[in-house]
Amino acid sequence: MNLSKDWKDYELIDASCGEKYERWGNIYLLRPDPQVVWDNGNLREKYHGKIDAVYHRSNKGGGHWENLRNVPAAWTINYKNLTFNIKQMGFKHTGLFPEQAVNWDYMINKIKNSGRKNIKVLNLFAYTGGASVACMSAGAHVTHVDSSRGMVDWCKENVNSSNLNMTSVRYLVDDVVKFVQREIRRGNKYDAIIMDPPSYGRGANGEVWDIEKNLNYLVEICSEVLSDNPLFFLINSYTTGLSSTVLSNILELTINRKYTGSITCGEVGLPITSCGLVLPCGIYGRWESNE
Numbered sequence: 001m002n003l004s005k006d007w008k009d010y011e012l013i014d015a016s017c018g019e020k021y022e023r024w025g026n027i028y029l030l031r032p033d034p035q036v037v038w039d040n041g042n043l044r045e046k047y048h049g050k051i052d053a054v055y056h057r058s059n060k061g062g063g064h065w066e067n068l069r070n071v072p073a074a075w076t077i078n079y080k081n082l083t084f085n086i087k088q089m090g091f092k093h094t095g096l097f098p099e100q101a102v103n104w105d106y107m108i109n110k111i112k113n114s115g116r117k118n119i120k121v122l123n124l125f126a127y128t129g130g131a132s133v134a135c136m137s138a139g140a141h142v143t144h145v146d147s148s149r150g151m152v153d154w155c156k157e158n159v160n161s162s163n164l165n166m167t168s169v170r171y172l173v174d175d176v177v178k179f180v181q182r183e184i185r186r187g188n189k190y191d192a193i194i195m196d197p198p199s200y201g202r203g204a205n206g207e208v209w210d211i212e213k214n215l216n217y218l219v220e221i222c223s224e225v226l227s228d229n230p231l232f233f234l235i236n237s238y239t240t241g242l243s244s245t246v247l248s249n250i251l252e253l254t255i256n257r258k259y260t261g262s263i264t265c266g267e268v269g270l271p272i273t274s275c276g277l278v279l280p281c282g283i284y285g286r287w288e289s290n291e
Contacts, residue, residue, distance in 0.1 A: 001267045001278060004101035009077035012098075014047070014274040016040035021047055024086055024094065025077045030054045031092045032063075034240075035280055055092040062091060076161055079104070082133050083161040085154065095128045095154060099268045099281035103234065104134035107194070110232055110288065111138035116191070119231065122183075122222075124176040124195040129155030131194045136164045143170045143190070145179050147204040175203025177214065180221050189227040195219075196236040211239050219254045230259060232288040236268075238281075247285025255287045263287050 011023040015036045021043050022029050030043060030051050044051070053071050057063040065088045074087045079101055086094050111119055119140040123132045126144045128151055135142050136159065146152050152171050159169060172179060176195070195218070201209040219235070226233070233255050235247045244265035251263050265285040269278045 001269045001280065002102045002284070003269050003271055003278065004099050005271055006105070007079060007098060007101060009079065010098045012270045012272050012279060014040065014043055015272050015277070015279055016043050019043050020279065021051070025075055027071060027075060027086075028052045029094070032057050033279070038277075040275060040277075053088065057092075081162070082137060083158070083163075084128075084130065084133070085157045085161055096130060097281070099270050100130050100236070102268055103236065103284065104130060106286075107131060107134050107192070107232070107234070108138040111135060111140050111192070114231055114291070116231075119192065120190045120227070121192045121194065122190040122225065124180070124193070124218075124222075125197050125201075126155065126194075127151050127196060129158050131196075132169060133158050133162050133164065135192070135194075136168050137162065140192070141168050141170075143172065145172045145174055145176055147173065147175055147202065147207075149173045173204050175205060175207040177209075177218055177221070178203065178207065180218065180225060183225045184221060188225060190225055190230070191227045192231045192233070193222050193226065194234045194236075195222075199239040211237070211242070216250050216254070219250050223254050223258055226255070226259070230255075230289060231291075232286060234287075235285045237283050242283065244283035244285055247283065251285050251287045259287075259289070261287050261289045 009025050014021040017039050018032055018036050019030055020033045028051055052069045053065050053067045055065050074085055076083050076085055084096050121135045121140045121142045123144050126132055126146045129144055132142045132144045144155055152173050197211050199211050248263050248265040267280050268282050269280045
């Protein structure tokens with residue numbers, strides 16, 4: 001498992017009985033997590049008086065935040081030289097997935113060590129832009145595509161907070177499949193592609209996305225917008241029941257048949273500091289050039 005172990009401003013302190021206790025800067029949150037099926041004690045009792053906010057799930061779906069102490073509407077945390085804006089969102093989220101730091105490090109190193117200039121990266125289902133900010137910090141130009149204007153605006157905040165060159169990114173609120181199809185017709189090419197597809201979703205104009213039906217096709221058409229000598233192709237997924245081997249198989253039958261490279265796949269996770277366990281957080285499949 002690939003672990004994100006280099007955080008200073010984020011810490012997964014404990015996890016037990018369907019919940020995780022985290023530090024985001026100096027804000028302490030208790031959030032639900034379906035992977036935490038083990039019992040390591042009652043976190044609300046163990047950390048009584050040390051929790052700033054709790055997210056409560058609703059039996060009808062969704063849920064709400066309960067602020068036990070004063071929590072700002074937004075605050076920032078740093079990962080190395082990157083700065084991210086954190087906010088309490090619906091469905092328990094904060095606008096950042098800290099386990100992805102291990103992938104950010106990979107992308108930064110791959111771009112910096114390539115010895116190339118003017119590297120172009122395409123980030124699909126790009127959310128608030130953790131990967132976009134990482135690639136920009138390494139000197140790449142990023143095309144950031146998400147169907148939600150709110151997420152794209154949040155990425156702009158992260159780029160600005162990280163003091164990155166605003167001319168090194170292109171933002172688009174668009175359906176990713178339609179965007180890639182247009183890029184094929186326009187003849188645009190990218191040296192690296194990142195995608196973090198949801199299980200289900202809707203595009204900017206109501207287009208329906210289903211990962212089981214649409215992922216293979218999307219990767220196929222993305223292969224047509226790769227440059228002649230691409231650096232990497234990274235797929236992240238949080239879809240329950242989807243194996244990382246599935247992502248590896250798709251990359252083998254699409255990208256690796258066109259380009260010489262190697263494929264790795266597996267899980268990403270976070271260390272739990274209080275007990276030495278690991279929280280699995282998602283899967284990845286990665287094709288990379290052999291250079």
